[in-house]
Amino acid sequence: MFLRQREPLIFERSVPGKRGMDLPRLDVPEAQDTRPAHLRRSSFDALPELSEVDVIRHFTRLSKWNYGVDDGIYPLGSCTMKHNPRLNEKVAGLAGFTDSHPMAPDALVQGNLELVYTLQSWLQEITGLPGVTLQPSAGAAGELTGVMLIRAYHLSRGAQRRVILIPDSGHGTNPATAAMAGYDVVEMPSQPDGTISFADVTDPSSGKVRKGLLSLVAELGPEIAGAMITNPNTVGVFEYRFKEISDLLHSIDALVYMDGANMNALIGVARPGDFGVDVMHLNLHKTFSTPHGGGGPGAGPVCCAEKLRPFLPVPVVVRDTVKAGEGAEPTHTYHWDWDRPQSIGKVHTFYGNFGILVRALTYCLSHGSDGLKAATLRAIVNANYIRVRLQGAYALHIDSPSLHEVVFSDTLQAKREVHTLDIAKRLIDHGYHPPTIYFPLIVPGAMMIEPTESEDKYELDAFCDTMLTIAREAEEIPEALHHAPILAPLRRLDETTAARKPVLRWQKPAAVQA
Amino acid sequence: MRYLPSSPIEDRALLDAIGVADAEALLTGIPEPLRLRRELDLPTQSSEQEVAGQMQAMANRNTRFCAQFLGAGAYDHFVPSAIDALISRQEWFTAYTPYQPEISQGTLQHLFEYQTLICDLTGLEVTNASLYDGGTSCVEAALMAVRVAKKRHTVLVSRGLHPLYRDVLATNFAPHAELNLVEVGLKDGVTDLADLQAKLSSDVAAVLVGYPNFLGAVEDLAALAGPIHAAGALLVSVTQEAFAFGWLEAPGRVGADMACGEAMSLGNKPTYGGPFLGFLAVKDAHKRELPGRLVGQAKDLQDRTGYVLTLTAREQHIRRDKATSNICSNQGLVTLRANIFMQLAGPEGLRGLAKQNAAKAQYLRQRLLGLPDMAVVDDQPFFNEFVLRYTGDYAALEEACLQESLLPGLDLGRYYPEYQGCILWCATELHTRQMIESLVEILARVPATV
Amino acid sequence: MYPADAKYTKNHEFIRPLGDGTALVGITTYAQEAMGDVVFVDLPEVGESFEAGAEFGTVESVKTVAEIFLPSSGEVVELNTELESHPEFINEDAFGKGWLIKIRLAGDLNPELLDATAYAQLVAEESH
Structure with a gap:
């Protein structure tokens, strides 16, 4: 599956005089050099000289060392690696969208504003929350925007609260976000199914007592600005006491x-x-299938209740309805409202990752209300099918049905000194991307599998068969799994030395010696 | 639904294997009162043909232009065909963050090359695998400077910085009562040295300066660096037009300790402001305070060179509330566009493009100044943007331009009251002499104000 | 396994008085084993003073980071600068060349510290 040949760093391919870009003829006089002498660009030390052929081959060969969603199941739990429809890419590339300038007057970008308004109305209905901003560029940016809304809400009521509660099963972005928004983080212990513990929890080994939700609320009461809760949680379980938790916090x-x-x-x-x-925030690159792009760009729209709407980032899109006369069909125009005195301000330079919003709306229109719900159900069925097929061979973290993802641990394999990392790396040898490993942190040796709705029975069975094969290998040839992967372009990499003596860019050999 | 593998036969087989009658039976974990017991009030599914038509119609409701003379943080440049062709490979655009290095060497090696080239452009030593955009890059730079400087709480921001970047900074500083964000004024279109000196103190962690600034003027970083460094503060150079790196000396070589900003110009269209490409490059000594993902070189078990995400203990998934930032998803695919662009351009391409941008902007300025109602404001060196005073009525000028499918420069008074009646113009390699002449011709016909 | 001339915290730091009013501080063998390969240590500046129990630095491995707390109040008088280029010393010899900082003790040694026997017992309980 992988290209066997090595592809060197592009800098080693550079040959003076090669050109990958021909410039247009200059049809105006040459530029006068008005730069102060010391501000004239001097040398470049790394930019390579290549032809277009070199560049195309370089990135084509490099691509063959990657695994993508079209290669097969990409079972990363929590990341929701679903099919990326090609229509969405095509639409996002329409010149009407890509050529539009973010500083252009509203009247000239009515299509963009209509798109923003329409996507917002879909997200309103999907979440049941009336306020929406599409400005945040990613989930973490959405979290930060959301927590700043919470802060603005309390300030508007004259309260300076300092604490955000976060369960220990939460994503690392949650506490990092709360800190960026100026809050102290207080951790809530979770129960084994990842749901929040109301009661205090005693650690069986150290005997340390960690305060549960009830104690924290009693103790910190007026200091608590809010709580950040992932739901379904990172174990794939619905926080079944959510309403009680929100009632308690609202009280x-x-x-x-x-x-x-x-x-x-x-x-x-x-x-x-x-x-x-x-x-709350939504991850358009997870739930709404916008491609992950090797790490981004994503989009993290925030949806909020009425009481938080005044604080939404500026600008806010507004639809104006015009009726030409009696009986005439109403027509709509749109404008940005910048005059929002209680707004937290801007969270992105312009309007967010607009090209991603185009893809997400395309996804919504394609699926419709029925397709969206069918996708939800199929994702849940697929996860539970994997749960049923792999249970016994791998230790399930919890016995009950989960929603869209299922968490196993390496407890059974660990008896033979085979650990989650070995299983993950062995999957690579078998031609699959590994699941999310060692997360959530509350599950030791976690393997978090999320098939999404995109997989059919054939694909699910092929993946499960492979996982069962690896479970057998762990019994029969445990030592061999420590060497996995052996069929990938590279064997395991020494991350320790990489971190102890970081090399973070290429330098000309002469410069390295100097 | 074409994207779902559903069929009655297969659905039955899966449910039987699970041992439930229907999918509903798997939802029992959601308490009944919290269930939605109606269909979402939204249109039902549509064919590809229908959706394509609907989206095309929406795109068509945006006005198209023959030429845009508007920059202001989003620049219209030519995008080589190789970029869209390459990023359309599923191995690039559908892959996830390279957490499993053995199966993600393509993305990792690309990012290592990208980091190398951003360091080359900026003249600094370490950069991350991207931030969201220019505005948020300023936030990360300012917060990082506060961490590096230790026990300093003030960040000075030149009024020449993009006004929307300053807005994003203000939003993100608001929650931090212990931090101060203080503006340094402009004099003759560049950062006012006297005002800067007056505001520098032992509490100042960093000073953010546009390079070139929002008004297009080339700030003399070297001259600003002296007093800033003397006060023990860091100079942060903010570049919103990455093509300027082909014209102006690398900020790291003229006194900047950090360089951040917007690199959308490297292979992207304006796309209504995103996805763009935030960058932040710093000195090696400060690398532990850098936010975001970093790719480093590593050896595998057979001593072959590969690449991994490294220094990850800075990040949210490990350090949680003590992390250098909450950033997780970044602008991955946009870094790929930028990397391909930089490799195609090479040193001569980047210099050549920059020279053409400067030539076009100079020509545009010279031709506009031939009009009776256009006048010089601050006579500073500039790259591909500049400000002129317009004694006519901007609304009339805009209307005349739009009639002819030209998007005029920015009405600057909206962001800078002191520049009321001034226009920020931009020209790039895309602007032909013919377009510039058309603009001048149209402007010449705009009726003078009464 | 745990030197008798040192005292220990429940957070797995050690402090080893040198008899001249100063003491070496580091993390225990047990702590470094739990962390895995150490890749970086972040230490305070010479001249800084900390109360007992105050966080004075961090130790990083590839996958985790640990905050380190001062066992007994004092002023930092020396850093183990060797660790900048050789963080592996902590893994190889936590009680020896893997020490982190030397402090001048402010007053008596913190009375709440554990002796080697009590610490060994704590470790045995935690790792059972």
């Missing part, structure tokens, strides 16, 4: 933030606005 005027990373398990089935969520 002390604290707000509830929902991390919507797993919203693909709820669309059409349940709406956060109906169970007490005040503000």
Whole structure:
């Protein structure tokens, strides 16, 4: 599956005089050099000289060392690696969108504004929350925007609250976000199924007592600005006491933030606005299939309750309805409202990752209400099918059905000194991308598998068969798994030395010696 | 639904294997009162043909132009065909963050090359695998400077910095009561040295300066670096037009300790402001405070060179609330566009393009100044943007331009009251002499204000 | 395994008085084993003073980071600068060349510290 030949760093391919770009003829006089002498660009030390052929081959060969969604199941739990429809790419490339300038007057970008308005209305209905901003560029940016809305809400009521509660099963972005928004993080212990513990939890080995939700609320009460809760949680379980949690927090005027990373398990089935969520983000690159791009760009729209709407980032899109006369069909125009005195301000230079929004709306229109719900159900069925097929061979973290993902651990294999990392690397030899490993942190040796709705039975069976083969290998040739992968372009990499003596860019050999 | 593998036969087989009657039976973990017991009030599914038509119609409702003389942070440049062709390979655009290095060497080696080239452009030593955009790059730079400087709480921001970058900074500094964001004024279109000196103190962690600034003027970083460094603060150079790196000396070589900004110009269209490409490059000594992902070289078990995500203990998934930032997803695919662009351009291409941009902008300025109602404001060196005072009525000028499918420069008074009646113009390699002449001709016909 | 001339914290730091009013501080063998390969240590500046129990630095491995707390109040008088280029010393010899900082003790040694026997017992309980 992989290209066997080595592809060197492009800098080693550079040959003076090669050109990969021919410039147009200059039809105006040459530029006068008005730069102060010391501000004239001097040398470049790394930019290579290549032809277009070199560049195309370089990136084509490099690509063959990657695994993509079209290669097969990409079972990364929590990341929702679903099919990326080609229509969405094509539409996002329409010149009407790509050529439009973010500083252009509203009247000239009515298509863009209509798109923003329409996508917002879909997200409103899907979440049951009336306020929406599409500005945040990623999930973490959405979290930050959401927590800043919470902060603005409390300030508007004259309160300076300092604490955000976060369960220990949460994504690392949650506590990092709360800190960036100026809050102290207080961790809530979770129960084994990842749901939040109301009662205090005693650690069986150290005997340390960790305060549960009830104690924290009693103790910190008016200091608590809100809580950030992933739902379904990172173990794939619906936080079944969510309404109680939100009622409890609301009783002390604290707000509830929902991390919507797993919203693909709820669309059409349940709406956060109906169970007490005040503000949440969605990951368009997970739930709405916009491509992951090797790490981004994503988009992290924020949806919020009415009471938080005044604080949404500027500008906010507004639809104006015009009726030409009696009986005439109303027509719509759109404009940005910048005059929002209570707004937290801007969170992106312009309007967010607009090209991603185009793809997400295309996804919505293609699926429709029925397709969105069908996708939710199929994702849940697929995860449970994997659960059923692999249980016994791998230790399930919890016995009950999960929603869109399923978490195993390496408990059974560990008896033969085969660990999650070995299993993950062996999957590469068998031609698959590994699942998310060692997360959530509350599950030792976690393997978190999320098949998404895109896989059919054939693909699911092929993956499960491979996982069962690896479980057998772990019994029969445990030592061999420590060497995996052996069929990938590279064997395991020495991350320790990489971190101890970091080499973070290429330098000319002479410069390295100097 | 074409994207779902559903069929009645297969659905039954899966449900039987699980041992449930229907999918509903798997939802029992959601308490009944929280279930949505109706269909979403949204249109039902549509064919590819229908959706394509609907989206095309939406795109068509945007006005198209023959030429845009508007830059202001989003630049219209030519995009080589190789970029779209390459990034359309599924191995690039559908892959995830390279957490499993053995199966992600393509993305990792690309990012290592990208990091190398951003360091080359900026003259600094370490850069990350991208930030969201220019505005948020300023936030990360400013917060990083505060961490590096230790026990300093003030960040000075030149008024010449993009006004929307300053807005994003203000939003993100608001929650931090212990930090101050203080503006340094402009004099003659560049950062006012006297005002800067007055505001520098032992509490200042960093000073952010546009290079070139929003008004297009080339700030003399070397001259600003002296007093900034003398006060023990860091100079952060903010570039919103990456083509300037082919014209102006690398900020790291003229006194900048950090360089951040917007690199959308490297292979992207304006796309209504995103996805763009935030960058942040720093000195090696400060690398532990850098936010975001970093790719480093590593050896495999057979001593072959490969690449891995490294220094990850800075990041949110390990350090949680003590992380250098909350950033996780970045602008991955946009870094690929930029990398391909830089490799195609090479040193001569980048210099050549920059020279053409400067030539076009100079020609545009010279031709506009031939009009009776256009006048010089601050006579500073510039790259591909500049400000002129317009004694006519901007609305009338805009209307005349739009009639002829030209997008005029920015009405600067909206962001800078002191520049009321001034226009920020931009020209790039895409602007032909013919386009510039058309613009001048149209402007010459705009009726003078009464 | 745990030197008797040192005292220990429940957070797995050690402090080893040198008899001249100063003491070496580091993390224990048990702590470095739990962390895995150490790749970086972040230490305070010479001249800084900390109360007992205050965080004075961090130790990083590839996959985790640990905050380190001062066992007993004092002023930092010396850093183990060797660790900048050889963080592996912590893994190889935590009680020897893997020490982190030397402090001048402010007053008596923190009375709440564990002796080697009590610490060994704690470790045995935690790793059972």
